[in-house]
Amino acid sequence: MDPVYHRLPVVDAGGMELHLPLVDIGPGPPRLTVVAGIHGDEPSPLVLVDRLITVLRTRELRAGIRVVAAANIPALLQRARWSSWDDEDMNRIGDGGGGPALTRRLAAAVVRACEGCELAINLHNFVMRTPLLAIQPPVADIEHRARHERYLAALDPHVVWVFGDSADDVRSFQGSLDAAIERTGVHVLAVEMSDLPELDEPLLARALAGLLRLAAACGCLDDQERSPRRNRVDVHRRLVRAPGAGIFEPLAALGGKVQPGDIIGELIPLERPGQRVAIAAPDSGWLIQRLGRRFVRPGDMIFTVGHPVG
Numbered sequence: 001m002d003p004v005y006h007r008l009p010v011v012d013a014g015g016m017e018l019h020l021p022l023v024d025i026g027p028g029p030p031r032l033t034v035v036a037g038i039h040g041d042e043p044s045p046l047v048l049v050d051r052l053i054t055v056l057r058t059r060e061l062r063a064g065i066r067v068v069a070a071a072n073i074p075a076l077l078q079r080a081r082w083s084s085w086d087d088e089d090m091n092r093i094g095d096g097g098g099g100p101a102l103t104r105r106l107a108a109a110v111v112r113a114c115e116g117c118e119l120a121i122n123l124h125n126f127v128m129r130t131p132l133l134a135i136q137p138p139v140a141d142i143e144h145r146a147r148h149e150r151y152l153a154a155l156d157p158h159v160v161w162v163f164g165d166s167a168d169d170v171r172s173f174q175g176s177l178d179a180a181i182e183r184t185g186v187h188v189l190a191v192e193m194s195d196l197p198e199l200d201e202p203l204l205a206r207a208l209a210g211l212l213r214l215a216a217a218c219g220c221l222d223d224q225e226r227s228p229r230r231n232r233v234d235v236h237r238r239l240v241r242a243p244g245a246g247i248f249e250p251l252a253a254l255g256g257k258v259q260p261g262d263i264i265g266e267l268i269p270l271e272r273p274g275q276r277v278a279i280a281a282p283d284s285g286w287l288i289q290r291l292g293r294r295f296v297r298p299g300d301m302i303f304t305v306g307h308p309v310g
């Protein structure tokens, strides 16, 4: 089935017209929307949606699927998390609140693009090497949690990052694009993966199979093969940041168990090459994300330890 490429008009600013490009595939109004490019420095999801559309072309669809491949064009063109045109983080302004800034108008357009669907999948990537990771937001409603669990089972991620549920965590989630989409009655599943240099074929294959099962769960495709129910780990996440500027050299393998004091990597300090600084795990758990060999600034994210929940 051939996709239809079209555009949602967003704004005409001084003759520069901004549109939200959409890809619709399958009969009838979309029941599933897949959103990529919310953050302009996260290009990996584009590889995944390209593969999804390529596979869907060969399938008989029962209902429509929509892809928003470039939610935040100004930020993507600047290769930055958010656009310097207005310095607004698209994932932190809800539906834009009716504001005139371009990122706010684009956020409103993304919410509109998802309206009427059963599920929106918001795709992101970390700079840290990250397995297929889905987010469990701090939503207490039992029906919401049961529905979320069904979608998680269909996706079959390696890791579920369970957000904290303190008042601050809940407030932070309420201000997100995900929460704004959910207020229109569309369930949201946020999914994270690795950055382009570490986006390998096994990760892409697992993510693509998960998206196809989610499409089936929304009634867009006939039932897919059942999820292999690989061992998934649900965790709270503890983030460790770079203590200084320099090159981070990874040592510990991703996905392994760590104990307090285990060396995860070393920092080659800019001011003292030849005197590496060992960076250790602060506590025990699973090493769920870890930077590759990269230049870091003080405070950049270098790894996370996952503490199993429940």
Ligand SMILES: [Zn+2]
Residues within 6 Å of the ligand: 038, 039, 042, 124, 125
């Ligand atoms: Zn992101």
